[in-house]
Amino acid sequence: MTGGMITVERQTFSGxxxxxxxxxxxxxxxxxxxxxxxxYIRWAVELSCxxxxxxxxxxxxxxxxxxxxxxxxxxGCGGYALFILAGNLxxxxxxxxxxxxxxxxxxxxxxxxxxxxxxxxxxAIGTWVVAEALRLLISNIAYVxxxxxxxxxxxxxxxxxxxxxxxxxxxxxxxxxxxxxxYVLLRSRYGLALTxxxxxxxxxxxxxxxxxxxRFFVFLLSAAGTGLAGAVYFMAQLRITPSSGFxxxxxxxxxxxxxxxxxxxxxxxxxxxxxxxxxxRFFGEYGAAYLVxxxxxxxxxxxxxxxxxxSVLTGIKDWPWFPVxxxxxxx
Amino acid sequence: xxxVDAFIQGLLLGGLYAQYAIGMALMFGVMRIVNIAHGDLxxxxxxxxxxxxxxxGAGSGLVALLLVPLxxxxxxxxxxxxxxxxxxxxxxxxxxxxxGLSIALQNLMxxxxxxxxxxxxxxxxxxxxxPVGPIYVGVLPAIIFVSAIILTAGLHGLLRHxxxxxxxxxxxxxxxxxxLSGVDTKGAYALATAIAVAILGxxxxxxxxxxxxxxxxxxxxxxxxxxxVISGGMGSIWGAFFGVxxxxxxxxxxxxxxxxxxxxxxxxxxxxxxxxxxxGLGVSVRGAA
Numbered sequence: 001m002t003g004g005m006i007t008v009e010r011q012t013f014s015g016x017x018x019x020x021x022x023x024x025x026x027x028x029x030x031x032x033x034x035x036x037x038x039x040y041i042r043w044a045v046e047l048s049c050x051x052x053x054x055x056x057x058x059x060x061x062x063x064x065x066x067x068x069x070x071x072x073x074x075x076g077c078g079g080y081a082l083f084i085l086a087g088n089l090x091x092x093x094x095x096x097x098x099x100x101x102x103x104x105x106x107x108x109x110x111x112x113x114x115x116x117x118x119x120x121x122x123x124a125i126g127t128w129v130v131a132e133a134l135r136l137l138i139s140n141i142a143y144v145x146x147x148x149x150x151x152x153x154x155x156x157x158x159x160x161x162x163x164x165x166x167x168x169x170x171x172x173x174x175x176x177x178x179x180x181x182x183y184v185l186l187r188s189r190y191g192l193a194l195t196x197x198x199x200x201x202x203x204x205x206x207x208x209x210x211x212x213x214x215r216f217f218v219f220l221l222s223a224a225g226t227g228l229a230g231a232v233y234f235m236a237q238l239r240i241t242p243s244s245g246f247x248x249x250x251x252x253x254x255x256x257x258x259x260x261x262x263x264x265x266x267x268x269x270x271x272x273x274x275x276x277x278x279x280x281r282f283f284g285e286y287g288a289a290y291l292v293x294x295x296x297x298x299x300x301x302x303x304x305x306x307x308x309x310x311s312v313l314t315g316i317k318d319w320p321w322f323p324v325x326x327x328x329x330x331x
Numbered sequence: 332x333x334x335v336d337a338f339i340q341g342l343l344l345g346g347l348y349a350q351y352a353i354g355m356a357l358m359f360g361v362m363r364i365v366n367i368a369h370g371d372l373x374x375x376x377x378x379x380x381x382x383x384x385x386x387x388g389a390g391s392g393l394v395a396l397l398l399v400p401l402x403x404x405x406x407x408x409x410x411x412x413x414x415x416x417x418x419x420x421x422x423x424x425x426x427x428x429x430x431g432l433s434i435a436l437q438n439l440m441x442x443x444x445x446x447x448x449x450x451x452x453x454x455x456x457x458x459x460x461x462p463v464g465p466i467y468v469g470v471l472p473a474i475i476f477v478s479a480i481i482l483t484a485g486l487h488g489l490l491r492h493x494x495x496x497x498x499x500x501x502x503x504x505x506x507x508x509x510x511l512s513g514v515d516t517k518g519a520y521a522l523a524t525a526i527a528v529a530i531l532g533x534x535x536x537x538x539x540x541x542x543x544x545x546x547x548x549x550x551x552x553x554x555x556x557x558x559x560v561i562s563g564g565m566g567s568i569w570g571a572f573f574g575v576x577x578x579x580x581x582x583x584x585x586x587x588x589x590x591x592x593x594x595x596x597x598x599x600x601x602x603x604x605x606x607x608x609x610x611g612l613g614v615s616v617r618g619a620a
Contacts, residue, residue, distance in 0.1 A: 069430065302428040
């Protein structure tokens with residue numbers, strides 16, 4: 001019997017490097033206020049939010065098989081929850097950010113039960129209806145100053161340096177929760193179920209995966225992560241309006257980042273977010289023409305290269321940053 | 332009497348929405364093809380129509396005669412270019428592809444025509460109204476409403492009674508079996524998309540003549556048409572017609588209650604229908620002989 005001769009490899013050399021680099025980056029982020037200019041800190045916070053939002057969309061669409069074009073619903077809910085908790089109710093703003101996650105999750109429960117009646121593409125447009133309904137609802141509520149939105153004036157009690165420290169710590173926690181959390185989730189037994197669902201939901205369900213329950217779970221997780229990113233993003237902005245919080249453009253960003261860089265892989269959203277972030281810095285001044293380019297690129301990738309950039313890269317060399325596979329190796 | 336007026340105006344608004352909802356009922360409900368750029372195509376055709384009218388001085392009737400065949404060509408090209416490639420078990424690629432198309436189209440229109448809302452003059456018809464009992468009904472909205480009924484009945488008849496309709500329903504029910512029976516499935520899909528977008532040509536003229544259009548309006552038109560198709564019952568053309576009537580009345584009644592509530596009440600009614608009656612309010616003809 002050679003049973004003892006086989007071991008299961010779960011980590012790779014490239015994975016260990018990526019993990020080390022990741023931990024160093026996460027620890028560096030909160031130190032930025034002590035050495036970097038505030039311009040770079042703003043960039044780092046924004047980039048963290050983009051990565052988090054894209055990773056949550058990737059979890060939802062890539063693994064859960066639920067394409068959403070209404071992620072702005074959760075960004076807006078997270079943002080508004082922060083402004084109401086900190087501004088209207090007087091909770092410490094830095095404590096209010098993690099507390100804000102409750103609102104998008106509570107909203108996500110009935111939304112999921114309603115929308116799961118629609119399959120595939122109809123689900124996607126349903127999420128957009130929900131996001132629009134929430135935007136219009138918030139625009140009609142006097143308590144949150146209707147369409148003119150809220151300002152986070154309570155942040156004035158902190159010095160700019162204190163705010164930067166708070167924001168960078170929150171950004172690091174956001175990345176740890178969304179990227180790290182997804183990594184841990186995918187390496188667990190639920191990860192096996194999710195990967196099976198990604199490849200073929202019918203086959204996964206025949207192997208005993210409770211697909212409906214996993215989808216609900218993924219929908220809630222994605223709402224929580226997206227809402228947290230919304231709270232961090234709008235804390236940095238200090239202002240929120242219904243049309244900025246519930247902007248459909250958030251979904252365009254998610255779709256662009258994940259589709260172009262590689263859906264259903266953990267590495268995709270990180271590469272895509274970097275690409276989008278710097279492309280917008282360089283070409284954003286062309287406004288509409290730049291977005292025509294992004295839209296066309298998304299169209300072409302969906303039709304001709306559904307695996308995106310990451311699948312091209314792994315075709316050259318298989319160097320996973322976040323290995324989630326179980327490889328059998330002989331000792 | 333105010334509420335009777337709101338109800339009538341709601342039906343007339345529904346007549347406008349019907350022009351793009353029945354095209355979507357054909358694509359979404361019967362053929363199960365998703366096109367996120369549906370609303371943007373209405374806007375594109377409308378802006379082209381306004382440009383033609385401004386350049387040549389053509390009246391809105393003549394513009395409609397030009398836009399309908401143009402819509403058919405765009406629809407045919409679109410179907411040949413995008414969804415036909417990716418129609419299959421996985422709807423995700425065509426969803427994402429048309430989403431990309433929608434973003435590209437919206438910004439292209441923004442680049443060409445700027446963000447200003449534009450409209451088309453409909454000569455004297457645009458402002459005429461006739462008294463019906465104690466309320467006034469605009470002549471143009473009434474024409475749009477009648478046109479919606481004719482289009483719905485025509486499309487329903489085409490699906491039920493023509494050989495093209497049979498081929499299309501067969502393709503939608505089982506693509507491979509239809510192909511085995513000698514149906515040109517790609518042709519059927521392309522023709523159906525051509526018809527759906529050709530109707531959008533008419534929708535574009537009516538929309539531009541009755542209200543105004545701007546490059547960013549496509550998204551909300553997609554949502555209105557989608558809500559009508561789902562709440563009316565998938566696969567039914569008359570169901571979609573019924574769906575837009577419900578939506579139109581909800582929006583007008585909502586805006587009479589409070590100007591900010593109109594569109595919101597439309598969305599809420601849709602969500603309530605989804606919660607209470609997910610199979611839709613109408614009756615499905617899909618698969619019926």
